Amino acid sequence: MKINPIISLAIVFILGVNTISCENIIPEAPADEDVLDGAIEGLSTAGQARFLSGDEAFGEIFFSGNGLGPLFVANSCGSCHVGDGKGHPFTTLTRFGQTRANVSPNLEIGGPQLQNRAIPGYTPETIPKGVPFMKFTPPAVTGLGLLAALTDRQILDNADPNDINDDGISGVANYITPPDYFIPRWYHQCVNGKYIGRFGKKAATIDLLQQTVGAYNQDMGITTTFEPVDQASRLTIDPEVTDQTVRDVIFYLRTLKARIQRSTDNARVLTGKQIFSDINCSSCHRPEWTTPLSDIPALSNKTFYPYTDLLLHDMGSGLDDGATEGSAETYEWKTPALWGLGLSPDAQGGEFYLMHDGRARSIEEAILIHGGEAQDSREAFQNLDVYEKEAILKFLESL
Amino acid sequence: MTKYILFALIVVSSNYSFAQQVDSTLLKQTPVDSVKERAMNMDAVYNRPFLQLGKSPVSLGGYIEANYEYIGEDGITEGHSFRIPRMTLFVASSIHRKIKFLSEIELEEGGKEIAIEFAALDINIHPLLNLRGGVVMNTSGAFNQNHDGPKWEFVDRPVAMTEMLPATWSNVGFGLYGKQFKNEWAFGYEVYLTNGFDNSIINNDENKTFLPASKTNAERFEESSNGEPLLTGKIAIKNDKIGEIGLSYMGGIYNTHQEDGLMLDTKRRLDVFTIDFNTTLPKLNTYIVGEWAWISLDIPFTFTQQYGDRQRGGFMDIVQPVLKREILGFENVTVNIACRLEYVDWNVGRFRETDDNMGEHLWAIVPAVSLRPSPQTVLRLNYRFMQQTDILGNPPVTTAGIQLALSSYF
Numbered sequence: 148m149k150i151n152p153i154i155s156l157a158i159v160f161i162l163g164v165n166t167i168s169c170e171n172i173i174p175e176a177p178a179d180e181d182v183l184d185g186a187i188e189g190l191s192t193a194g195q196a197r198f199l200s201g202d203e204a205f206g207e208i209f210f211s212g213n214g215l216g217p218l219f220v221a222n223s224c225g226s227c228h229v230g231d232g233k234g235h236p237f238t239t240l241t242r243f244g245q246t247r248a249n250v251s252p253n254l255e256i257g258g259p260q261l262q263n264r265a266i267p268g269y270t271p272e273t274i275p276k277g278v279p280f281m282k283f284t285p286p287a288v289t290g291l292g293l294l295a296a297l298t299d300r301q302i303l304d305n306a307d308p309n310d311i312n313d314d315g316i317s318g319v320a321n322y323i324t325p326p327d328y329f330i331p332r333w334y335h336q337c338v339n340g341k342y343i344g345r346f347g348k349k350a351a352t353i354d355l356l357q358q359t360v361g362a363y364n365q366d367m368g369i370t371t372t373f374e375p376v377d378q379a380s381r382l383t384i385d386p387e388v389t390d391q392t393v394r395d396v397i398f399y400l401r402t403l404k405a406r407i408q409r410s411t412d413n414a415r416v417l418t419g420k421q422i423f424s425d426i427n428c429s430s431c432h433r434p435e436w437t438t439p440l441s442d443i444p445a446l447s448n449k450t451f452y453p454y455t456d457l458l459l460h461d462m463g464s465g466l467d468d469g470a471t472e473g474s475a476e477t478y479e480w481k482t483p484a485l486w487g488l489g490l491s492p493d494a495q496g497g498e499f500y501l502m503h504d505g506r507a508r509s510i511e512e513a514i515l516i517h518g519g520e521a522q523d524s525r526e527a528f529q530n531l532d533v534y535e536k537e538a539i540l541k542f543l544e545s546l
Numbered sequence: 547m548t549k550y551i552l553f554a555l556i557v558v559s560s561n562y563s564f565a566q567q568v569d570s571t572l573l574k575q576t577p578v579d580s581v582k583e584r585a586m587n588m589d590a591v592y593n594r595p596f597l598q599l600g601k602s603p604v605s606l607g608g609y610i611e612a613n614y615e616y617i618g619e620d621g622i623t624e625g626h627s628f629r630i631p632r633m634t635l636f637v638a639s640s641i642h643r644k645i646k647f648l649s650e651i652e653l654e655e656g657g658k659e660i661a662i663e664f665a666a667l668d669i670n671i672h673p674l675l676n677l678r679g680g681v682v683m684n685t686s687g688a689f690n691q692n693h694d695g696p697k698w699e700f701v702d703r704p705v706a707m708t709e710m711l712p713a714t715w716s717n718v719g720f721g722l723y724g725k726q727f728k729n730e731w732a733f734g735y736e737v738y739l740t741n742g743f744d745n746s747i748i749n750n751d752e753n754k755t756f757l758p759a760s761k762t763n764a765e766r767f768e769e770s771s772n773g774e775p776l777l778t779g780k781i782a783i784k785n786d787k788i789g790e791i792g793l794s795y796m797g798g799i800y801n802t803h804q805e806d807g808l809m810l811d812t813k814r815r816l817d818v819f820t821i822d823f824n825t826t827l828p829k830l831n832t833y834i835v836g837e838w839a840w841i842s843l844d845i846p847f848t849f850t851q852q853y854g855d856r857q858r859g860g861f862m863d864i865v866q867p868v869l870k871r872e873i874l875g876f877e878n879v880t881v882n883i884a885c886r887l888e889y890v891d892w893n894v895g896r897f898r899e900t901d902d903n904m905g906e907h908l909w910a911i912v913p914a915v916s917l918r919p920s921p922q923t924v925l926r927l928n929y930r931f932m933q934q935t936d937i938l939g940n941p942p943v944t945t946a947g948i949q950l951a952l953s954s955y956f
Contacts (some may be wrong), residue, residue, distance in 0.1 A: 210743075226753070265848050494940060
C-alpha cells in the first residue's frame with residue numbers, strides 16, 4: 148500500500164501536537180534545591196507580580212543610552228550577582244581610601260569605590276599610589292529578606308565584644324552613620340546617632356535600600372533620588388532609575404527564597420553538621436534564626452538557617468587588607484552566610500572564589516585562611532581525621 | 547531533473563510560473579545569463595516569483611510567513627504562540643532594457659516594524675559592470691542575500707546569520723557588481739560603499755557586542771553616523787556540478803569619533819569576514835548549505851569585556867528530499883527531511899582577570915520535516931534544541947520545543 152505523504156505529515160503533526168500536551172518536549176526545570184532564584188513560599192499574587200518587576204529591574208542591562216556610568220564596575224545587578232548567586236573575579240570590585248575606622252570616605256581621591264571601567268570616550272579611575280584597598284567578590288543575594296527582618300536586638304544578643312564567655316570569639320556590630328534618606332523601623336536601635344550595619348562584607352550598610360542605591364550609584368554609575376551624585380562629575384544629576392524601580396528591586400531582594408539545603412538526611416552530612424558545631428564554627432556561622440512579625444506575612448515568624456551571626460570578627464593578619472568601613476577595623480569581617488555555598492560554582496563559572504575577595508579556590512582553602520578569632524576553630528578543623536574532614540566538607544557543600 | 551527541482555526549491559526558489567507571468571527582461575540580468583541554471587546567491591533579489599499586471603512594466607511579489615511555536619526554557623514556557631514574523635512585498639520595474647528597479651519592504655511582527663530592505667536602481671553597462679544605487683543589501687554572506695522564508699526548510703533563521711551578523715542589513719549607498727561565465731563555471735563579484743554601523747553595537751541592552759543593534763537606527767538612511775563609509779564586498783565562484791562558494795568582507799570605522807568638529811573618541815574599526823557554500827550531492831540529491839562568519843572590532847580597553855571584541859559563528863543545513871510526486875492535484879509535491887546545526891560564540895577571548903575562556907556561546911540542533919505542495923510554498927515542522935551559556939561559563943540554559951510554519955511566496 149502506498150502511503151499518502153499529506154496524510155503522513157498530518158499524522159506527524161498530530162503526534163507532535165499530542166506530545167505538546169504531554170509537555171515532555173520542553174526541557175525540564177532544574178530542581179528547586181539546585182537553583183538560587185525563585186520567590187519565597189506563601190507570597191500573594193500581587194506579591195508575585197511585584198517580585199517579577201523587581202526581578203526584571205535586577206536584570207536590567209545599563210548602557211550609556213540609559214545611564215550607565217560614565218564610570219562603572221559592571222552594567223547590571225544580575226551580571227555581578229549571577230542567578231542571584233556569587234560573583235567572579237571579572238565583577239570583583241575594589242574599595243579604597245579609608246584606613247582608619249570611623250572616618251568618612253575620602254571622596255576627593257575618588258573613594259570609596261574604584262570605578263575601573265568607563266564607557267567609550269571616558270577614562271576610568273585608578274587607585275592613588277600608596278592607598279590601601281580591598282577587593283570584594285560579589286556575594287549571593289538570596290534569603291536577605293529574612294536577615295533584613297531580624298531586629299537589631301536579636302543581632303546584638305550574639306555580640307560579645309569583651310569575650311565575656313571566654314571562647315576566644317567576640318563578635319561586634321558595625322555602627323554606621325545613616326544616610327539622610329534612612330528611615331528607622333521599629334526593629335532598628337540607635338546608638339549615638341548610628342545604626343547597626345548588616346549587609347556587605349564588613350556590614351557597612353544598614354538596610355537593603357542603602358545597599359541597593361549604593362550599588363546603583365557606585366557599581367553602575369546610576370543615580371537615584373536617594374544617591375543623586377554622579378561618580379564621574381561629583382555633581383548631582385537627574386535620577387536615572389525611578390523610586391518605583393528601587394522599591395521593586397528591594398521587594399525582590401526581600402522575597403527571594405532562602406536556599407534549600409540538599410541531602411539533609413545523608414548520614415555523612417549529618418555527621419559533618421555535628422562536627423561543624425563541635426569545633427565551634429557555629430559560634431560565628433550561627434545556624435538558626437527566627438524572624439519576628441514582618442509587613443510581608445511570608446516573612447513573619449519564620450525559622451531559617453543562614454549560618455551567620457551578622458557580626459564582625461577579627462580574622463587575623465592574613466585577612467587584614469589595610470582598609471576599612473564604618474567602625475569595622477581593617478582585619479574585621481562580617482561572618483558571611485553559608486547558605487548556597489555548595490551552589491557557588493554554578494554562578495562562578497564552575498569554580499569556587501570564596502572569602503571576601505575570592506582568594507580561596509575551594510571550601511577547604513577558605514577554612515584554612517581563617518585566623519584571629521577563628522584560629523582555634525581552624526586548628527580544630529586541621530586536626531580532624533580524613534573521614535571527619537570529608538564529612539564537614541560534605542555538609543558545607545550541601546548548604 | 548530532481549536536482550534541478552531541489553536547486554529551485556532552496557537556492558533560487560522556483561520559476562514555476564515565470565514563463566507566463568513574468569516579464570523575462572526583468573529577470574534577465576545579462577543577455578548570456580539564463581536565470582534558471584546560472585543564478586548565484588547574488589541574484590536572489592531578482593530571482594523571485596513576480597506577478598505582472600497586464601502589460602505594465604511593473605511586477606509585484608512577496609512572501610509571508612506564519613508560525614506556531616511551543617518552546618520552553620529550563621522548564622518555563624510561554625505556552626502556545628502564533629505569530630507572523632514577517633511579510634515582505636517586492637515591487638520591480640523595468641525602466642529600460644538596461645535599467646531596472648527593485649524594492650523590498652518588510653513588515654515585521656504584524657507591522658510593528660516596517661523596514662526597507664532593498665530599494666535600488668540597477669544600470670547594466672556590461673555583464674561584468676553593473677551600477678547599483680539606493681538602499682542596498684550589504685553582502686555579508688549568502689544567507690542575507692538569499693533570505694526569503696519560502697526558500698528554507700527551517701522555521702527560524704540561523705542565529706549567527708541574523709543576530710551575530712545583522713539579518714538583511716541594508717544601507718544607503720552605491721556599488722558595482724558583475725558576473726562572468728565560462729563553461730560550467732560562473733564568477734560573480736559585488737562591492738558597495740554605504741553608510742554603516744554606529745556606537746550601539748557595543749552600547750546596547752543585549753549585554754553583548756550586537757551588530758544588529760545598528761538596525762534600529764533609522765538615521766542611517768539619512769546620514770552616516772561618522773562620515774566613514776562601510777565597505778562591503780563579495781566574490782563568489784560557482785560550478786554547475788559542484789556548487790557555489792562565496793567570500794565576503796564588510797568593514798570600516800563604526801563609531802562616532804567626532805561630531806561638529808569635536809573629537810569624541812578615537813576611530814574604531816569593525817571587520818567581518820564570511821564564507822558561504824552550497825552544494826548538492828550527486829545521486830543522493832542531498833542539498834548542503836552552510837556559512838561561517840568572523841567578526842572582530844576595536845573596543846576601548848577600559849570598557850567592559852562583557853562586550854566582546856571577537857565573535858564567530860555559523861550554521862549548516864542538510865536537506866534530503868525523500869519524496870516527490872503528484873498528490874491531490876499538486877503536481878510536484880516534495881517532502882524533505884532536514885537538519886540544521888548552529889553555533890555562535892558571542893565573545894571569543896579570555897577574561898583579563900583569570901585568563902579563563904569567556905563563555906557566552908550557544909549551539910543548536912534542529913531536525914525538520916518540510917513539505918512543499920508547490921516549490922513556492924513550504925509547510926515545515928521543526929524541533930529545536932538549543933543550549934546557551936553565560937559569559938562566565940555557568941551551566942547552560944536549555945531551550946527546546948516544536949515549531950510549525952507556513953511560508954509562501956504570493
